[in-house]
Amino acid sequence: DQQVKQNSPSLSVQEGRISILNCDYTNSMFDYFLWYKKYPAEGPTFLISISSIKDKNEDGRFTVFLNKSAKHLSLHIVPSQPGDSAVYFCAASAVYTGGFKTIFGAGTRLFVKA
């Protein structure tokens, strides 16, 4: 039962262009959505998050959009840089009394070509 889905295993983008990574979820009870970046031999690194009550959050080159009616979120990276090449995980957190549970998607590998 995959509650968080990243349907594109990989994405290739030219340096300087926009990278758009997509994510779909099935549970309307999620409170936060997050994006993590992972390099080989390292743990995931937090990138950006968005509360379920918002539809956009921006941090530098990274913007996350949330469409609750479609249960869809996306990460935009503008402009893309070769150092952005990594695996990107979408995650969703459900908060409950005293704790939380985070579900990750399978990841999208981004290649940024110089």
Place this chain on the structure above:
Amino acid sequence: DAGVTQSPTHLIKTRGQQVTLRCSPISGHKSVSWYQQVLGQGPQFIFQYYEKEERGRGNFPDRFSARQFPNYSSELNVNALLLGDSALYLCASSDGLDTQYFGPGTRLTVL
């Protein structure tokens, strides 16, 4: 400022054995979560601990257990290891509800 640390880095065990993985959170963080990541998949939630109490549990068998100590460090124990337990085990700490900081992971190989 030290990030999340995990030990050991790599571990090789045989089927049926038991393993203990360790995690030290970022100073000041009271919540620790454990995840299992197999090749080609995202991290799968195992446990979340806050203030030494289990606050969340994923869909893992009872062979998996964990605990959190007064200094907020944590251990993950897996009994009766199966080949399918081979994975990268990630620990994450947080001081809030929306952001977790991950350690480098422990690579467990079960032969």
